[in-house]
Amino acid sequence: MKQKIIYAIFTLISVISYGQVDLKMKPDKTDYNGNEIVNLTIILQLNGDNLVQQSKIMLPDLSKFNMIGNGSYSQSFVEAGANSSEDQFVKQYVTRIALEPKQKGKIKIGSVLVNINNKIYKTEPFNIFIRDVEKKTASNISNDVYLNMEIEDKEVYQDQPTIAVLRVYSKNMDHLRKVKNIKLPNQENINVHPVSLKRSEIDPNGYANMASQVLAVFMVFPNESGYVEVPAVSASVNTFANKNSIISNKVKLNVKKLPEGSPESFKNAVGNFKVDVFHNSKEKIEVQKPFNVTVKVSGEGNLADLSLPKIEDSPFYEVFAPKISSFVRPGKTGMKGEILAKYVVIPKKAGDFVVKTESFSFFDPRNKEYTDLGEKKMAITAFSHDEVLESKSTVEKVNEYTNTFLETVDSPVLKTTSFKVKEKSKLNWNVFFINVGLFLSLIIMYFGFKNWQKKRFIVKEKSVGKDLGSVAETEAEIRESLKTDVSDYFAYLENLKASGDYSKFFQTFDELDHEVRSQYFQSSKQDFVVFLERDKGRSVAEQYQELQQKIQIEKYSPLTSEDSIANILTDVVKLYSLISK
Structure with a gap:
């Protein structure tokens, strides 16, 4: 009989220790001067992984105070037992509230309530004493x-x-x-x-x-x-x-003021800079045909605001206004990087000529002196149309004609532009005969396709012998068909935030999360984190975990502000737009 009683007692103790709820609220002290802030700390501790919080923490009546601040955070840890089998998983939620008293005397602060596993837990009420309260207008x-x-x-x-x-x-x-x-x-x-x-x-x-x-x-x-x-x-x-x-x-x-003696070419460049001029075209430059010339200014200083050196006009060419590209970031002594001015230049005459920029100079505040970089020049040789044709070999002419034809007759059935060939500097008879054969084959295929289109004009096109594709491609097609329109959820969440319906806000977020996980065939959030780390990168997976934790904290926080919901919505839009791309 004794053994049965002892066994029952130990069983009861193990059940009690397996799932425990510890809820308490305490002030920082019980006696306050009139100008002091009352700080309340609410701690909810769940000992055991079988406990589910089913409601927010419900605060007592605090109408005798002005609430001037609040904040919440959570933490999880494992509490070690006598051996590894007795280790317990512990969740702890902490909320701090700062209150300004409106009246003096003894004030009773009631109980805090929370629903855990269909059971209501509450704290014991307590009294605090407030000395004289200064009468003042509402503070800003x-x-x-x-x-x-x-x-x-x-x-x-x-x-x-x-x-x-x-x-x-x-x-x-x-x-x-x-x-x-x-x-x-x-x-x-x-x-x-x-x-x-x-x-x-x-x-x-x-x-x-x-x-x-x-x-x-x-x-x-x-x-x-x-x-x-x-x-x-x-x-x-x-x-x-x-x-x-x-x-x-x-x-x-x-x-x-900048020192005197600046060069005539100085405008407003202060720092340390370098100027380059170049063009990337590998083909021969032809008269009356445009090509690009780039003027690059690099260095560190007032790079984002300086006046760039322009390409000077010339009777040998026509130049048009440039397209500016800026690649600038903060440095130690100013903005550093490079600015590219891409000009379109059209030669007017055949022969040799020089493209040159305006003179450029800058003031270096470290050395306290001016540096004149002068003009930057680039030699160009322009050829007439006949000279360009004569300089090309037979193979190059055939390749050019083939490429022109491929671009002209590119069809949806056969992607002919993929057969374009590159220019060769030396004669390669194998390439030559392949190009000729390819050219003739494409002509036959083109006219055959056109004839087939005429015959089948009325009949709807059927996909016969279509390649089923790989498993990954099939999965991508299914995923595309299941793709969730997250923008609709974003708009609905914005409306719920504006109306203050926060419970519906969190419910809608859960639906959005479930839809997006289903799109990637992930049933649980833990599996989805593993998938995100593998497919989207570790940073995206960490952002997802942080957002889920932030949602849980705010969902069960006794005080939910519009600012915190707005911050959460911003994170939701940013993260789920990235995930559902």
């Missing part, structure tokens, strides 16, 4: 957030860059993430180019014990000398109630 969150533009090097030459750093400061770290829509300065006497718009980590020990964060780094190029004032940077602070604007300080620069 923007008054607690400050923008500061920092420029260390305030003395530069004209068109020489200086680095500006934009920081945001606030006593409440939660306010930092609400700063959005940063607008960099825009003024005629400066050129501004962003270096980085990625936010840095939050520094909790900034100026005057305020938390700070770098919002943007950008380059300022003053294009006139004297005292130049960099205008303020503006941003917006988005809250639940309204949207406020904040602006930074202004910074005055002492812009030095």
Whole structure:
């Protein structure tokens, strides 16, 4: 009998330990001055992998407070037991709420509720004591957030860059993430180019014990000398109630005038540059036929804003306005990379002539001197049409005629352009006879096909003996037929966000996720992660996992804001557009 009782007790203990729910809420203290913030921490811990949260955490009545901040995060870990068979999987959800009291005296904070496996769990209520509360008007969150533009090097030459750093400061770290829509300065006497718009980590020990964060780094190029004032940077602070604007300080620069003695060809290039001129055509240049000439300026400095050297006019050729291509990125002393100006040039006369650019010079602020690169020249020989024909061998003429014919009669049945041949510098009789035979065969096939089309004009075309293709091709066709129109889901999710129906928002997201997984024949999210890592890359798989975790946190968070839903929707559109390509 004793053994049965002991066995029953151990069985009951094992059942209790297998699935446990620990829900608690606690304040940072119980006695507050009137100007202090009440910080509540809610912790939900699920011990065991058989527990399912079926509702959000339901908060008590907090109408005696102003809510000024909230945040949630989750973590999972394995709690080791006496041996490996007793290890337990633990999920922990933590929510922090910052409250501003509206009245003094003893205030009772009720229970927090949550539904786990069809059972309601709740915390014990408790009391806190608030001393005198100062009567004040509704506070504006923007008054607690400050923008500061920092420029260390305030003395530069004209068109020489200086680095500006934009920081945001606030006593409440939660306010930092609400700063959005940063607008960099825009003024005629400066050129501004962003270096980085990625936010840095939050520094909790900034100026005057305020938390700070770098919002943007950008380059300022003053294009006139004297005292130049960099205008303020503006941003917006988005809250639940309204949207406020904040602006930074202004910074005055002492812009030095460039030294005298500049070359006549100097315009506004400041930095270190190189100029090249070339053309990529391997064929002979023919009179009255266009060819491309590219002028490339490379280096580092005010590359994105400088005046490019042009191709000079000449009685030997006609030149047209260029197409500009820019490949520029931030460097240490300015914008670096290269800018290509692609010109169309048409020779007017046969013979030798020179294509040349305007003279180009720049000022190097490191050496404090001008460098004149002069003109860049390129020798060209233009041939008449007869000379071009005479210079071609018999094989080249046949190849040219064959290629022209293939381009002209390209048909949907036989992709004849794939038979085009390249020019050969030496006579190859094998290639010659193959081309002639191919040419005659194609003529016979072409007229045969046309005759067949006339006979079958009324009869519908049937696909006889169609190649079934490989397994991968068949799977791709099936996937294309099952492809989900994610744009419809995006529009519906946007409407649900705007209407505030967040429960329907998460339900629709689950439907979208299921449809996309079905498109790739993946039933579970774990299998889909493996598929994404193999087919789309590890970064896409990690983004998918992060988004799923973010969805779960927000789905069961007691407080859901429009900003957080908007951020989730942005991530959903970006990720699922990439996955469903």
